[in-house]
Amino acid sequence: MIQQVVILGGGTAGTLTANRLQRETGGQTAITVVDRDNDHWYQPGLLFVPFGRARPGKIVRSRAQQLRPEIGYRQSPVEHVDVAGRRVHLENGAVLPYDVLVIATGAALLPGETDGLAEAMAQGKAFTFYEPAGAAALRDALAAFDGGRITVNVVDMPIKCPVAPIEFSLLADWYFRRRGIRDRVELTLVTPLDGAFTRPVASRELGGLLQAKGIGLVTEFNTGEVDADGRRLVSFDGREVGFDLAVVVPVHGGQAYVGRSPGLGDALGFVPADERTLQSKASPDIFVIGDAADLRSSKAGSVAHFEGEVLVRNIRSFLAGKPLAESYDGHANCFIESGFGKALLIDFNYDTEPLPGRFPGRAGLPLLKESRLNHLGKLGFQQFYWHVLLPGRDMPGLAAAMPRAGKHFPATADAGTVLTGSPRDE
Amino acid sequence: MSTKVYAGTEVTVNDDGFFADARQWREEMAPEIAREAGIGTLTPQHWQVVKFMRHEYAEKGTGPSVRALSKTSGVSVKELYQLFPKGPAKLAAKIAGIPKPRGCI
Numbered sequence: 001m002i003q004q005v006v007i008l009g010g011g012t013a014g015t016l017t018a019n020r021l022q023r024e025t026g027g028q029t030a031i032t033v034v035d036r037d038n039d040h041w042y043q044p045g046l047l048f049v050p051f052g053r054a055r056p057g058k059i060v061r062s063r064a065q066q067l068r069p070e071i072g073y074r075q076s077p078v079e080h081v082d083v084a085g086r087r088v089h090l091e092n093g094a095v096l097p098y099d100v101l102v103i104a105t106g107a108a109l110l111p112g113e114t115d116g117l118a119e120a121m122a123q124g125k126a127f128t129f130y131e132p133a134g135a136a137a138l139r140d141a142l143a144a145f146d147g148g149r150i151t152v153n154v155v156d157m158p159i160k161c162p163v164a165p166i167e168f169s170l171l172a173d174w175y176f177r178r179r180g181i182r183d184r185v186e187l188t189l190v191t192p193l194d195g196a197f198t199r200p201v202a203s204r205e206l207g208g209l210l211q212a213k214g215i216g217l218v219t220e221f222n223t224g225e226v227d228a229d230g231r232r233l234v235s236f237d238g239r240e241v242g243f244d245l246a247v248v249v250p251v252h253g254g255q256a257y258v259g260r261s262p263g264l265g266d267a268l269g270f271v272p273a274d275e276r277t278l279q280s281k282a283s284p285d286i287f288v289i290g291d292a293a294d295l296r297s298s299k300a301g302s303v304a305h306f307e308g309e310v311l312v313r314n315i316r317s318f319l320a321g322k323p324l325a326e327s328y329d330g331h332a333n334c335f336i337e338s339g340f341g342k343a344l345l346i347d348f349n350y351d352t353e354p355l356p357g358r359f360p361g362r363a364g365l366p367l368l369k370e371s372r373l374n375h376l377g378k379l380g381f382q383q384f385y386w387h388v389l390l391p392g393r394d395m396p397g398l399a400a401a402m403p404r405a406g407k408h409f410p411a412t413a414d415a416g417t418v419l420t421g422s423p424r425d426e
Numbered sequence: 427m428s429t430k431v432y433a434g435t436e437v438t439v440n441d442d443g444f445f446a447d448a449r450q451w452r453e454e455m456a457p458e459i460a461r462e463a464g465i466g467t468l469t470p471q472h473w474q475v476v477k478f479m480r481h482e483y484a485e486k487g488t489g490p491s492v493r494a495l496s497k498t499s500g501v502s503v504k505e506l507y508q509l510f511p512k513g514p515a516k517l518a519a520k521i522a523g524i525p526k527p528r529g530c531i
Contacts, residue, residue: 156491157491220512222513224504236506236507237507237512266494267490267493267494268493272486
């Protein structure tokens with residue numbers, strides 16, 4: 001019997017899952033992908049739009065065309081998931097029954113969660129580069145900016161690509177140096193974290209890089225209000241940081257349909273799942289991949305990529321009535337563009353924080369260190385994204401599990417043991 | 427890891443002062459932990475949040491983030507900051523005797 005697999009979301013996670021699953025189970029499954037539009041954005045490219053280094057039209061393609069021809073594509077927003085009835089109701093009235101459902105609808109930006117942010121964005125005082133129109137508007141605002149305070153603010157965690165605000169700050173430094181007016185621009189990164197990044201070694205390195213470039217860092221700042229008229233951010237505990245132009249990463253949540261689907265999501269609309277098998281906690285026939293999940297792994301394309309291999313194996317096991325592999329290790333891998341044609345690379349998982357060394361082995365790219373090679377890697381990644389990652393192909397030397405060879409582990413820690421203690425101590 | 431004495435009982439805490447084992451916590455310890463953290467009196471609203479933190483931890487194995495805490499408990503984020511200045515999620519977790527909420531990596 002043909003088994004019905006419905007995949008909600010035709011972004012990075014949904015597309016690579018659909019293609020890999022179709023290739024491995026073609027003939028036994030009928031796969032349908034659902035998304036509300038047909039614009040598949042290469043999201044890492046959005047970072048470059050404000051600096052005129054990527055054109056929006058060059059980083060978007062058809063969602064449907066990234067799928068293998070055997071895969072069905074439905075274009076409609078999701079109304080809700082009937083978890084008990086194993087059916088998805090679409091806003092266009094269609095009802096899709098499923099044997100397995102994959103939630104891959106990513107994270108939504110919620111500027112309305114922060115007092116004054118939507119108004120400040122409407123008035124052209126605050127911008128976000130996390131969506132295409134915002135990134136293009138910010139490009140024009142930066143081009144017209146000839147001095148003053150630019151404040152980059154992460155309102156709350158979790159966010160997609162936690163390194164992007166650091167990259168934005170570093171690229172802004174480079175941008176204004178090239179324009180010859182860096183001395184007239186005060187750059188500050190304002191974050192709710194207690195350092196530049198979530199984990200200690202990388203946080204120290206990246207914090208040092210910001211300092212070396214004269215970029216201010218304000219930590220443990222939980223933004224309660226964006227005051228457009230007063231041109232200041234106000235934290236819940238009453239601290240203030242001024243700005244002439246604010247670059248804000250709004251609060252993230254799950255998509256609205258999750259909230260309309262009883263039993264599916266948590267208070268923020270993310271979908272709780274087992275962090276090793278990716279099976280949802282709502283029901284055994286529902287799996288979650290990518291930014292839509294309530295996992296402590298980073299919300300990043302590389303995470304969706306590494307999860308994809310485990311997810312497809314587990315969907316096949318589930319359909320065959322076999323036990324699931326508990327093998328997703330939280331692996332993430334991110335290039336960090338630092339300007340001047342250089343970039344850093346970090347590679348980490350649930351248990352091992354980003355460490356210096358080389359990736360994926362001793363002769364690989366330098367980790368946690370600026371290099372020209374990493375910058376070329378980041379540039380080349382776009383072709384790799386469309387032609388290798390989305391088709392869900394295996395890559396020699398790049399497996400789902402985090403490689404340990406090439407990394408410099410601290411002397412106190414045994415290779416092979418957990419470095420950072422229990423996750424809850426983080 | 428080290429030990430502390432609250433309400434006459436020795437408990438194990440980690441380097442940041444969070445309970446290593448939530449089962450060692452008793453209600454009468456909460457006011458002492460709160461005082462150490464600069465909260466003189468625990469009002470009924472503080473208790474509502476503290477009990478909610480215990481409940482969430484028992485259900486999910488980790489304390490909620492401030493935003494999730496607000497959405498589920500019905501106490502606004504602003505009020506949470508008034509009740510537990512400098513970080514409601516961490517402070518309420520400490521007073522409730524549960525481990526530090528795990529953030530994302």
